[in-house]
Amino acid sequence: DVKVTQSSRYLVKRTGEKVFLECVQDMDHENMFWYRQDPGLGLRLIYFSYDVKMKEKGDIPEGYSVSREKKERFSLILESASTNQTSMYLCASRGTVNTRSTDTQYFGPGTRLTVL
Amino acid sequence: DAKTTQPPSMDCAEGRAANLPCNHSTISGNEYVYWYRQIHSQGPQYIIHGLKNNETNEMASLIITEDRKSSTLILPHATLRDTAVYYCTSQRSGSRLTFGEGTQLTVNP
Numbered sequence: 001d002v003k004v005t006q007s008s009r010y011l012v013k014r015t016g017e018k019v020f021l022e023c024v025q026d027m028d029h030e031n032m033f034w035y036r037q038d039p040g041l042g043l044r045l046i047y048f049s050y051d052v053k054m055k056e057k058g059d060i061p062e063g064y065s066v067s068r069e070k071k072e073r074f075s076l077i078l079e080s081a082s083t084n085q086t087s088m089y090l091c092a093s094r095g096t097v098n099t100r101s102t103d104t105q106y107f108g109p110g111t112r113l114t115v116l
Numbered sequence: 117d118a119k120t121t122q123p124p125s126m127d128c129a130e131g132r133a134a135n136l137p138c139n140h141s142t143i144s145g146n147e148y149v150y151w152y153r154q155i156h157s158q159g160p161q162y163i164i165h166g167l168k169n170n171e172t173n174e175m176a177s178l179i180i181t182e183d184r185k186s187s188t189l190i191l192p193h194a195t196l197r198d199t200a201v202y203y204c205t206s207q208r209s210g211s212r213l214t215f216g217e218g219t220q221l222t223v224n225p
Contacts, residue, residue: 004159033213040217042214042215042216042217043160043213043214043215045212045213058212059212090159090160091159092159092160092213103148103150103165103207103209103210104150104162104165105160105162105213106162107159107160107161108159109158109159110157110158110159112157
């Protein structure tokens with residue numbers, strides 16, 4: 001079974017703090033993703049990475065950065081947390097898109113971040 | 117990627133089949149139909165996907181109409197643990213994953 005883990009299920013931070021969200025996958029997947037999910041707005045892509053040290057902006061990268069130093073680990077960084085970054089953060093991984101089933105994304109359990 | 121339309125909510129009795137519809141009338145020939153579900157406060161979980169043939173796995177069956185404009189996810193014997201939001205999405209290979217609002221399925225005892 002594919003396993004994607006996230007460092008915290010619940011996190012409470014103060015405005016202006018630097019926040020690290022970590023994600024680890026055990027399937028040797030090349031692609032990893034960070035999303036946020038908000039009521040009424042659905043799933044929105046923040047950043048993704050298709051290889052170690054490679055990253056691409058998603059639809060809402062402002063206020064976020066990412067790091068991928070190892071294939072299995074993808075970190076999301078909030079440089080200076082703000083209240084509008086209160087959300088559910090979801091990490092996902094996906095294998096190389098060259099076989100029938102590798103568009104499937106496998107999600108972690110999510111981190112519910114509250115910024116006060 | 118094509119837009120999908122799902123009913124906002126459905127109910128099902130425990131032990132009965134749950135049939136969740138999805139319309140994707142603008143789907144193109146190289147787009148797959150994917151189904152995910154999300155149990156409250158957890159991450160989305162992949163269920164099944166297909167291109168044009170019907171598919172079955174240990175979780176569910178997927179029936180795609182011949183014109184590919186709609187599909188139905190079937191949970192053959194729904195349990196209380198199947199209560200979740202179910203998302204239908206169409207996706208070209210390598211494209212971004214997007215979810216709409218999905219269908220809230222409530223399985224009642």
